[in-house]
Amino acid sequence: MIRSFLFSLFWFHSCGGEAKGRSMTSPLPWKQLLLVALDSNAHLQHSHFFQLATVGLNGRPSNRTVVFRGFQEGSEKIQINTDSRSSKIDELKAFPFGEICWYFTDSWEQFRINGKIDLIDASNSDPVKLQQREKAWFASSLRSRLQYTGSTPGLPCISEEPSKECHLDPSAGPVGAFCLLVMDPDQVDYLNLKSNERLMFTSTWNEEGDAKHWTSERINP
Amino acid sequence: MIRSFLFSLFWFHSCGGEAKGRSMTSPLPWKQLLLVALDSNAHLQHSHFFQLATVGLNGRPSNRTVVFRGFQEGSEKIQINTDSRSSKIDELKAFPFGEICWYFTDSWEQFRINGKIDLIDASNSDPVKLQQREKAWFASSLRSRLQYTGSTPGLPCISEEPSKECHLDPSAGPVGAFCLLVMDPDQVDYLNLKSNERLMFTSTWNEEGDAKHWTSERINP
Numbered sequence: 374m375i376r377s378f379l380f381s382l383f384w385f386h387s388c389g390g391e392a393k394g395r396s397m398t399s400p401l402p403w404k405q406l407l408l409v410a411l412d413s414n415a416h417l418q419h420s421h422f423f424q425l426a427t428v429g430l431n432g433r434p435s436n437r438t439v440v441f442r443g444f445q446e447g448s449e450k451i452q453i454n455t456d457s458r459s460s461k462i463d464e465l466k467a468f469p470f471g472e473i474c475w476y477f478t479d480s481w482e483q484f485r486i487n488g489k490i491d492l493i494d495a496s497n498s499d500p501v502k503l504q505q506r507e508k509a510w511f512a513s514s515l516r517s518r519l520q521y522t523g524s525t526p527g528l529p530c531i532s533e534e535p536s537k538e539c540h541l542d543p544s545a546g547p548v549g550a551f552c553l554l555v556m557d558p559d560q561v562d563y564l565n566l567k568s569n570e571r572l573m574f575t576s577t578w579n580e581e582g583d584a585k586h587w588t589s590e591r592i593n594p
Numbered sequence: 595m596i597r598s599f600l601f602s603l604f605w606f607h608s609c610g611g612e613a614k615g616r617s618m619t620s621p622l623p624w625k626q627l628l629l630v631a632l633d634s635n636a637h638l639q640h641s642h643f644f645q646l647a648t649v650g651l652n653g654r655p656s657n658r659t660v661v662f663r664g665f666q667e668g669s670e671k672i673q674i675n676t677d678s679r680s681s682k683i684d685e686l687k688a689f690p691f692g693e694i695c696w697y698f699t700d701s702w703e704q705f706r707i708n709g710k711i712d713l714i715d716a717s718n719s720d721p722v723k724l725q726q727r728e729k730a731w732f733a734s735s736l737r738s739r740l741q742y743t744g745s746t747p748g749l750p751c752i753s754e755e756p757s758k759e760c761h762l763d764p765s766a767g768p769v770g771a772f773c774l775l776v777m778d779p780d781q782v783d784y785l786n787l788k789s790n791e792r793l794m795f796t797s798t799w800n801e802e803g804d805a806k807h808w809t810s811e812r813i814n815p
Contacts, residue, residue, distance in 0.1 A: 419699040426647035426655035426693070434647035434655050436695035438704055472647070474657035478640040478699065483659055524814045530792075571751070593745045 402587060403561040403574045404449045407475075407484055411441075414477045423475035425453065427464045427490075435464060441475075442509060450555050451486065454509055454517070457494045457552035458525045465492050471556060481566035488558040495549050505555070510547035521550040559585075569594055623808060624782040624795045625670045628696075628705055632662075635698045644696035646674065648685045648711075656685060662696075663730060671776050672707065675730060675738070678715045678773035679746045686713050692777060702787035709779040716770050726776070731768035742771040780806075790815055 401409075414420035421441045429435040442452040451473065455461065465471070473486040493502045510518065522539050524532065541548075561574040571594040576585045622630075635641035642662045650656040663673040672694065676682065686692070694707040714723045731739065743760050745753065762769075782795040792815040797806045 417699075419697070422697065424645035424647075424657060424695045424697070426645075426657035426695075428649055428653070428655050432649070432689070433691045433708060434649050434657075434693045435706075435708075436645060436647035436655075436657060436693040437706060438695060438697045468653070470654045472655045472657040474645045474647075474659060476640070476643065476645070476659045478638075485658060487654060487656075526814050527794075528814050530812045530814050573748075591751045593747050593749050593751050 403484070403486075403558075403563055403572075403589075404444070406482075406563055410477045410480055410482045410484070414479045417479055420477060420479070423473050423484075425461075426472045426474065427461055428468045428470070429460075429464055430467060435461065437461070442512070445505065445555055450557050451488075452509060453554040453556070454513060455552050455554055456521055456526050457550050458527075460527055462492065462494075462552060465490050465554070473556065483562075483564040483566070485562040485564075486556065486558045487560045487562075488556045491555040491557065493553040493555065495547065495551075506551070506553045507546055509553045510551055515541060515543055518548070518551070521548045564594060624705070624707075624779075624784055624793075624810075625665070627703075627784055631698045631701055631703045631705070635700045638700055641698060641700070644694050644705075646682075647693045647695065648682055649689045649691070650681075650685055651688060656682065658682070663733070666726065666776055671778050673730060674775040674777070675734060676773050676775055677742055677747050678771050679748075681748055683713065683715075683773060686711050686775070694777065704783075704785040704787070706783040706785075707777070707779045708781045708783075709777045712776040712778065714774040714776065716768065716772075727772070727774045728767055730774045731772055736762060736764055739769070739772070742769045785815060 411420060422438050423441060424436055425439045426434055426436045439453050439455070442454050444450060445452055469490050469492070471488070471490045473484070475484040475486065477483070491502075493506045495503075495506075497503055497506070518541055519539055522541065524530070559576045563570075563572045563574065565571070571592050572589050573592050574587055574589045576587050578585055632641060643659050644662060645657055646660045647655055647657045660674050660676070663675050665671060666673055690711050690713070692709070692711045694705070696705040696707065698704070712723075714727045716724075716727075718724055718727070739762055740760055743762065745751070780797045784793045784795065786792070792813050793810045794813050795808055795810045797808050799806055
């Protein structure tokens, strides 16, 4: 499928590069590759959008576009804001794993990022996580924050009237419906359609379980 | 999440339109909406790319960019070409459901299309399906067809040499690795971020099981 995708763009070249067919510590970690991609596609507003797949309550895959809200400070964890009333919340409570598919339309790069997703809503008991949620709230524009005061997403639209304009105190903390999702990636499949390179980044934890180690392998596109 | 997405683009307006909070036969079926979106985004090469989510063999969601290969003739079934050696094939054999997330970056429309996926490879016993596969093969460019003669996707890249140029007889039928996927949608969640409208299209089969009926409902974005 990736190949089908690739060939719709340009002619096939064989794999190139130095390190083939062996596990290696990547010269450029996936997060760096992602930061470079974000930079080279920064002129496109949609470069901050990606598709997040989860498993629905009926077992079927579920997939939607969401907005990248940056990495959690000093980490490779990916932040997403969402409405705690949206269906993905129940899905993630039942099965907290997701895969991001992030395609950069200008640089022809794809990142498939798989990992566990932590859900931080108002009921979270961890004060550090609640602080992260508050930080994400204040990092959002006032307009973004206002959305969480609206009607429940996905329910039938019953209002015949325009919604009343709602004012939020800019200094007020997160409303109940505001939820921060934090994905901790454990595998990243990177595809560059210009160089026709594909790298699989895989993480393992050390014995103490407090440090993650990434390796990468060049694989066939 | 959709709201977070929406608000990253523009200011929130209340739901508008004629038919609110009730089930209705849509004035414009989802396939028509999709054809209009394809037309209005036709100047963008990536408008034919979407993200297909499946459920991986480990139960986790899996998500990748694929290329729209048109509707199956006279139907609303969506065609995708893929390599029968790619991992999604085993995934779909184990659980044949997927969700497409298709975001149009110019018209700000999103289609989330959920349905069962039929897998048509060389071993298929249905002659009609094998004809469809052959038709999809010949509808692809020669360059696209050549990809299926390459190394197994996802395996370590071991070749140090540029791949030999391979020639395919333009009149030769599909090679073994060529696989046609056909999604038969049964639910479509449509979001228009310019009009701030969201419609949920749901299908039901008649008692005889030979005709599908679609209804739509306006829901909160």
